[in-house]
Amino acid sequence: MRLRLKILLLAILPVLVALAATTWSMARQGMALAREQQTIVEQAWLSSKESELQHYVRLAYSVIEPLARRDDEQARIQALDLLARMDFGPDGYFFVYDEQGVNLMHPRQPELVGQNLFDFQDDSGQKPIRLLLEVAREGGRNGKPVRYLWPKPSAGGQVAEKLGFVASLEAWGWMFGTGIYLDDVEVALAQVDATAQDSIHAMQRQAIAIACLAILLVTGCALALNISDHRHADARLRQLARKVVYSQEEERARLSRELHDGLSQMLVSVKLMVETAQDSLARHQQVCLAPGHSLDEPLARALERLHQSLAELRRMSHNLRPALLDDLGLPAALRHLAAECSPEGENPAALQVNVSESGQAVPLPEAYATTLFRVAQEGLTNIVRHARATRASLILRYAPDGVELVIQDNGTGFCGGASESEGGIGLRNMRERVEMLGGRLRLDDAQAHGALLRAWLPLPARSPDFSSTVSA
Structure with missing residues (x-):
């Protein structure tokens, strides 16, 4: 109990x-x-x-x-x-x-x-x-x-x-x-006795009514206390979730800096050294190698692999924490994301993503910009992998009371036609991120006309951000 x-x-x-x-x-x-x-x-x-x-x-x-x-x-x-x-x-x-x-x-x-x-x-x-x-x-x-x-x-x-x-x-x-x-x-005495009995029963009913009222009052106070405790617990849970998300973003930024400033520089150095060795060997291969043997092809493959490794490392660093989001803001980061979201492989131009803005732009707190960027990142990833769409659009709308990000495509539906109630981890993660800031996420899914995803965040007088949450 x-x-x-x-x-x-x-x-x-x-x-x-x-x-x-x-x-x-x-x-x-x-x-x-x-x-x-x-x-x-x-x-x-x-x-x-x-x-x-x-x-x-x-x-x-x-x-x-x-x-x-x-x-x-x-x-x-x-x-x-x-x-x-x-x-x-x-x-x-x-x-x-x-x-x-x-x-x-x-x-x-x-x-x-x-x-x-x-x-x-x-x-x-x-x-x-x-x-x-x-x-x-x-x-x-x-x-x-x-x-x-x-x-x-x-x-x-x-x-x-x-x-x-x-x-x-x-x-x-x-x-x-x-x-x-x-x-x-x-x-006559029986009537007097009946009247007295009625009076006793009326007093008993009044006592029971008062006791029931007291029980209801105690129960109501207990329920109010329980609801208040639940609200405090939910508030603390949201605060903890914000701290976790902020910690994740900080860790992403740290890893991105380390990858960019450490491993990436080492790979660039290795690439330069291989290129120097290739030039040197190209000038002296007649002396060092037997006739019919050449090191140009292995070194070229090594350089190609190093180039691919550098590109993958830059992509991972950008996904962990895009520098544009910190330097130029959310719209620039969304345009860069739209430019990189096309499927790799046979047809790089299979998806065309258009980014637009409406309303009076206002500076967004770090928490809002990061949340909307992650929603756009997850939404475009699902479109590329599952929707088989040829066109998609990102619309950033500013309003006096909030900001909304709209993601629309002409594919087969969100996550291959999955409904909102059947959405996977990605959709749940997006919803949790948005609801942590008091917003709401809505998915209008129709397989014949693609999917429409709306993420709305309120803009209070003093917008919350992750840093203020952590310091609290």
Whole structure:
């Protein structure tokens, strides 16, 4: 695993651990708060309902108490009728029982009227009517709350827990009261709990979003740092490549000087000595040699070989570092290169190379002149060896923002028709040289119309050169 990836993981893992711990803590605390809130809401709800039911019972008592003073059957009937009409909602009603548990009035379940429910048992085995009577006797006229199970009319008779409030009317021996079913309270509490759960989940989502944002920020910073490091590495690599190229050019120049000033002079001296020996032998060969023998032919061949060696040595020295490039500049070096690029052998005039310039000429830094010369050298070499062209042109174009070298021929295509993506070492070397200076190399290759090679280099306010690169 790479060091940068390890550092990135070390930065992200604590965030993930903190996220997990925070989320778990928030969920735990949220659930505890939700349960506490539910308990508080339930107690407050039941307390308010008890107060409400007590208010209803006192209101009913105040309505029927004047009738209880008359103590006649008509007053009882009128009191039952008033209680039957006092309801609040589908499951809010009053009921009346006597002390023996006989139902005297029930507006939602009229079939119970007249039945003795004193010993009636619910599903849990409890006797609700007996419980109501006991609580009513304890509460008296002020009443008292009680919980019990009873069928819910709006639910089709399904048994549900009910919170009742009952009171006793001692004058007639009645127990009357009302109540609410607690499943409605449970629904309300469930809504409160759902709201609390939604709030907890929203907080968790916010925490996850913040953690994801932090992870993205850390990752982005790591990527930015990585990109910055890559850019610095690329810049250093380009600088190193420039130093290598400059060193190569310096070595070429040194070898060229040594070949020209050392070996070339020695070969010239040898040639002069051979020529002197040839002249001397020509004057005295009658004396020194037997009749029919002559040294003219071997010496002539030796002189020819020395002449060829000198020409090859000059060519190698010029290719290593053309003196014209340093003395007269790039245009002169290109014209000299065009004059020497024709194939050697049977048809020296097989390729005609035309050199031209356009735009306002400006002095080029050593790095630019050397790079364009090497591109022209490699391009013409490929044309001579592979393109089978009869004409080629070198165009040096100056522009305010750069300089461009265009190489065009009428042959079969660059490197025998190879495309740019399939180019050999020569094309890659040209591209690397040009891109080192921030330029670009483009090849338009068409076998029917030859090849067009463009090398463009930018000219900044302060153009880079190899010497400044090395000194840096």
